Amino acid sequence: MSTEGRTSGELRVVGLMGTLSTENTPRLLRAVFEIKANPGNFILPPYRWDDQGRLTGGLVESVAKFDALVTEGDATKLPSPIDCQPAHLLWADDRSDVRYAPASEVRSYLLEKMRSFVKRAQAALEAGDPHQALTLAQAALCADERSINALVIASKAHQRLANEAGLAILRSVARSHHPTLDLDGLLRTTSIPPAAPGAAPALPPERYAALFDVADRPKDKELARVAPVFSPAGQEALQVA
Numbered sequence: 001m002s003t004e005g006r007t008s009g010e011l012r013v014v015g016l017m018g019t020l021s022t023e024n025t026p027r028l029l030r031a032v033f034e035i036k037a038n039p040g041n042f043i044l045p046p047y048r049w050d051d052q053g054r055l056t057g058g059l060v061e062s063v064a065k066f067d068a069l070v071t072e073g074d075a076t077k078l079p080s081p082i083d084c085q086p087a088h089l090l091w092a093d094d095r096s097d098v099r100y101a102p103a104s105e106v107r108s109y110l111l112e113k114m115r116s117f118v119k120r121a122q123a124a125l126e127a128g129d130p131h132q133a134l135t136l137a138q139a140a141l142c143a144d145e146r147s148i149n150a151l152v153i154a155s156k157a158h159q160r161l162a163n164e165a166g167l168a169i170l171r172s173v174a175r176s177h178h179p180t181l182d183l184d185g186l187l188r189t190t191s192i193p194p195a196a197p198g199a200a201p202a203l204p205p206e207r208y209a210a211l212f213d214v215a216d217r218p219k220d221k222e223l224a225r226v227a228p229v230f231s232p233a234g235q236e237a238l239q240v241a
Helices: 063-071 103-126 130-143 148-160 164-177 183-189
Strands: 011-017 031-035 041-044 054-056 059-062 075-083 088-092 098-102
Touching (some): 011 041, 059 063, 063 075, 088 103, 130 148
Antiparallel strands (some): 011 075, 031 041, 041 059
């Protein structure tokens, strides 16, 4: 059953879809909400926040359904609920600690992380290490799944590894986020030269520019100073700062 539009004041964050590991963070998380006026009724993705700050389009499920998702490893329950706040996002940092912070600061932080991963991935690819390049490009896509830079580098790495299945997945990802993007055309026209046999290790990542021009982003707001609401490593609830 789809939910009618609800404001942040009507909701609390009680969990997230999926599970966490350091291999897929930092990234945004798909929050699970509980309706304050109807405890035991949970709102699951897909949903969206409209221009009036109302949550629309989610699926309303019972506590039994949510508990089943947790048991099956398809969702994670927070030890303590968080009162939902306007223009805030649930996200996981590099250590997979779950945090809840203003959306503008979270997106700024993740964009900076994405740009750092992209530069390091390009350096690895130029140094002739497609495995490391792929790992770093995938980390960039976790931080910003719309990154064209990361898509191109990951695709180049798959090409060098002769992994057609991986390329097919990235083509699908590209179509979902950029319907008009010609990923194969970019791969043909974007040159990242492989290292020559016996080449020296790559230069430090800061010596490499991103593949495409990227506008300056706001600097990291030091979100790490905000206490996480959940730490998978310790499995304990932490007080919200």
